[in-house]
Amino acid sequence: MASRIEREQKTLKRMIHIYCKGKGHAVLCSDCSELLAYSNERLDSCPYGNKKGSCKSCKTHCYKEPQRTKIREIMRYAGTRMFLRHPGITMGHVRDGKWKD
Ligand SMILES: [Zn+2]
Incomplete structure (x- = not known):
């Protein structure tokens, strides 16, 4: 079973790909792969x-500016699109790892 960190990384990777593609980049651009x-x-x-819950509710701010702003933008952008494409899938499902590829 994948750890919470691994799930979080997987979700983030997926979101960054959706975001980058949505911005018209054919492959993951250098900005996005760096991020x-x-x-x-x-x-x-x-x-x-792996002891804590979602990073969204975390009190420690892992990300520093300017990456923090960019990641929030990506989460907003990709989060909406993932929800529209898969209306049955909520962010809770993604967080709990019930969403299999
Ligand atoms: Zn990009």
Whole structure:
């Protein structure tokens, strides 16, 4: 079973891909892949590991500016699109790892 961190990384990767494609980039552009690498690194060094809940409700701000603003923009953008494309899937399902590829 995948850890919470792994699930979070997977969801984020998916979101960044949706966002980048939506912005008209054919492949993941350097900005987006840098951001992906950055956030994976942050998640890996999360002080709470797998014990805490979603990063959204976390009191520790793993991401520093300007990446933080960009990631929030991506989550808003991709979150809406994932919901529209799969109306039965809520963010809760994604968080709980019930959404299989
Ligand atoms: Zn991009």
